[in-house]
Amino acid sequence: MTDKKTLFIDGKEVEFTDEPNLLEVIRKAGLNVPTFCYRPDLTTFGACRMCVVEVEGRGIQSSCTMPPEAGLKIHINTEKTRRIRKTVLELLLANHDKSCLTCEKSGKCELQQYAEEYGIRKIRYPDKAEEDYLPIDDSSPSLVRDMNKCILCGACVRACTEFQGHSVLGFANRGSKTVVQPMNGRPLGQVDCVNCGQCAAVCPTGALTIKSDIEKVWAEITNPNKKVVVQMAPATRVAIGEIFGLEPGENSIGKMNAALRKIGFDLVFDTNFGADLTIMEEATEFLERLKSGQNLPIFTSCCPAWVKYLEDQHPDMLHHLSSCKSPMSMLSPVLKALVPENFGIARENLVVVGIMPCTAKKYECKRPELAKDGVPDTDYVLTTQELGRMIKEAGIDFNALTPETHDSPFGEYSGAGTIFGASGGVAEAAVRTAYEFATSETLNDVDIKEMRGTSNRCKDIELDIKGTKVVVRVVSTLKEAEKSIQEIKDGKAQFQMLEVMACPGGCINGGGQPQSCNDSSIKAERAKGLYKEDAELPVRKSHYNPSIRKLYNEYLEEPSSHKAHELLHTLYQDKYKGSYKDV
Ligand code: SF4
């Protein structure tokens, strides 16, 4: 039983149990104080001083660093706390590029929001000097860095270090010259950044933003010679509604289909179909490796941030990666190959767009091996956030839309395809199919609940495939993945499959999703939304998806066939040798 204690907030008695700090107690009581640097999933930094409260007998304290104690009497909005917050805001604004009207983050920027809430109309301090402005870094395929908008809250540095164990970003210089920058001050596109976007997801201002491809996609849609088809990843459907005031986890796939058609996309397919294809190939590959005993444990390969991490940091481990492309990158070449004959569209006029929860997919679609004759299989990737913006720009009332269905056949999917969006989902989907492929028996209970959950970042699940013991490890964040790699290198690994998602909790919490950095329960709700859809779908195993069966019968022949390898499998880059490596 957890001990309940009480303290007083503005005279009202409030219970607390194991909250780590006063700020969490304040939030639990349904109140709030502003903060730039506090992020519940990251270590506490205590830098911005916006969350100050007055504690009777202890004076001014920052609520994110002070643990709760029974009997404390705290006041959150006093003359002193308001004065401190206003001064902090004025100092930050004086040092800030105030181009709010044209800023990518306008309307979602926490600095703009608090400046408005605290009625900052004049700034008593001089603006920063012209010569102190820094160039914008747009060298990354996924993100843009504008350090003139950085408020040094350190959230990005902590996200990169604590989620990805990677320390791509760090503080440099001292005093007023302090900046956050990639290793050795190099452009972000020239360091070992994996493009996961977790740094941008926690950035409160427009200092780190997603590189927008919206204009390029509008140009294709409005080009009368082009036919633009779209596919959307599983995790997007349970998050897009948040942009329009719906609850996290609410499945908006029908409204999404309708919105995409209204925007002008010609055909609307679903990446879940690609996820079912991935399972057909990956389950087959897993069983082949189990039989031969080679290249085990198999690593899942649908997260481009994870793939890049291995290529950059552990090229000696690339033979563990499944050779399967990601669901997006399996579906796109299938669309480029088959939409022309199925829908009478010339291949050269066909444009494929992916709607992804993921900033790393913007990098993935530019990988040279995921192209044919120099034309990318996926022409553009938009994040969930960018699609939300396009829907608004098109003047579509999202909530009033009548749900529509996808186009066939590349929109049909199973429940296994849907759960790809949550950590553990790829492995669960693979096991549902691998079990039946290996045993020719029906797997009656398809819910492998031990694989689920967004808070535990490393889970080992032991399975019995008709007498063969198999251990599947599910990890999210590259920091956790690195521990598993070291176990393998030390000869201590006891698992045969390793599922890795770079974002904490999986793609539902990807860097391109609507922002949720102040509420970690949102990712759990999004995951619930996916598992609910899975439970409600008539087909829950990828190999029973009728459209997948038809595709194999009529075109791909069988999993792992020559044709399947040509379209659905890939090579990985050993960057030190400068070559692509077959696994
Ligand atoms: S995108 Fe990911 S790896 Fe790159 S700097 Fe940001 S958090 Fe670090």
Ligand code: SF4
């Ligand atoms: S780039 Fe953003 S998250 Fe990083 S320190 Fe600056 S304001 Fe904070």
Ligand code: SF4
């Ligand atoms: S976990 Fe998902 S959203 Fe995050 S980088 Fe990997 S594929 Fe992208």
